[in-house]
Amino acid sequence: MKIAFYGSSLVSAYWNGAATYYRGMLRALAEKGYRITFYEPDVYDRQKNRDMEPPEWCKVVVYQPTLDAVEQVTSEASQADIVVKASGVGFEDDTLLDRLLHHARADALKIFWDVDAPATLAELHASAEHPLRKALKTLDLVLTYGGGEPVVDAYRTLGAKNCIPVYNALDPETHHPVSPDPAFYADLAFLGNRLPDREARVEEFFLKPASLLEEQNFLLGGSGWEDKAKPQNVSYIGHVSTTKHNAFNCTPKIVLNISRDSMARNGFSPATRVFETAGAGGCLITDFWEGIELFLQPDEEILVARDGKDVAEIMASLSPRDAALIGHRARDRVLSEHTYTHRADQVDAIFRTYAEGRAEATQ
Structure with a gap:
């Protein structure tokens, strides 16, 4: 047809x-x-x-x-x-x-x-x-x-x-594990353009944990954040080409997904970023939205935070080994059910x- x-x-x-x-x-x-x-x-x-x-x-x-x-x-x-x-x-x-x-x-x-x-x-x-x-x-x-x-x-x-x-x-031919890129090293990384429907949640789930964990490194990618006030431990890198998304998703210890307000309210709306990160074998923290368990199992294949304090507590307690294991499980799940x-x-x-x-x- x-x-x-x-x-x-x-x-x-x-x-x-x-x-x-x-x-x-x-x-x-x-x-x-x-x-x-x-x-x-x-x-x-x-x-x-x-x-x-x-x-x-x-x-x-x-x-x-x-x-x-x-x-x-x-x-x-x-x-x-x-x-x-x-x-x-x-x-x-x-x-x-x-x-x-x-x-x-x-x-x-x-x-x-x-x-x-x-x-x-x-x-x-x-x-x-x-x-x-x-x-x-x-x-x-x-x-x-x-x-x-x-x-x-x-x-x-x-x-x-x-x-x-x-x-x-997930498109496994496009999003998959690659060698780490030092340019994307961080304890927590977030990639997303600055949008009115997302900004308050970025402040809560990304910038607030950064202010609470001054000894850890945070990486912010995406367009529009140039004039946004940021803690000193946040590095801003601007637009990240899709050709570099795999490295962005598998280099940091943890990658953060932040839904827009409307998507979080409706639930059952996994962003492309969720599957891209899982496909690269990255460990993902997501803000809470209804229906997460239909795609990835909380605590086993994805970590779920209800506010910035949750994000900070997860980061403080999660070892690199456990983060890598969660990313591995997430990749296995999306390859078997969500391509x-x-x-x-x-x-x-x-x-x-x-x-x-x-x-x-x-x-």
Whole structure:
């Protein structure tokens, strides 16, 4: 089957947290025989900050941020068996959805794939006239990369025919153990861009432990933290290219995952960072969110903290040997249950079930 997928960017992870998810998922689907074209707008300097070239397993079409270009690329949806509009594409999202529904064949499977359900649902609840809210009854299915039952119920209440979570996972060919890099040495490291929905939690779970453990070394990576007040034992390294993520995840004694407020409230939303770190064999502390145990076993494969004091206590008591053992167990778990091959099996079954149902309805 042929998929036309409209998203933020496949070739650039620059201010684009969904890139890892897109890459792992679409590559695994391509290995199952799907022919995929990914359409992305040239916005936010992403094309100037590519961290990969268009892959062999997916055709990439980069279009200019104009309405004429949107019309052109959406007209190509008529050639696809499955048409996917992702959330947060970045240019004229509402127009893009409208034109895709116009151009898609009647027999094509039409999907909205939400990579930031808390943000999308907040918009839908704020406006009864939101274009996506009106389109839900026309779409065949909503897929989300997290959220569990709260998100599923919310989408169904708003009119979606169905909503199914397809969680983040690991691409073992991309994220794996490498040799340690002295540039990333630390007792605790955190990597994440500065966002309003995350900053207070970074203060609590990262900066507070740093102030409590003056003798330990903390490493902060990600964009936007230049002018943030930091304890003296925090080293700030700015943006970290995806090509260096493996070293970042396996060099420190511990890596910290901090969810955005909305993701933590919804639960069942493991960040890509969780699987990237586990794939590299890193020991991970995460802030608490409901559903962690579905992915990694607390205290055995992942460490869980409810506040900054918990983080500091874990760091003070955890030996390097025990940290390495936790990272090893986490890697074993995600390789056995949480790779993008596992997720692609799920999505393939969903696509085939819905395609067969649509074909029967047409007949």
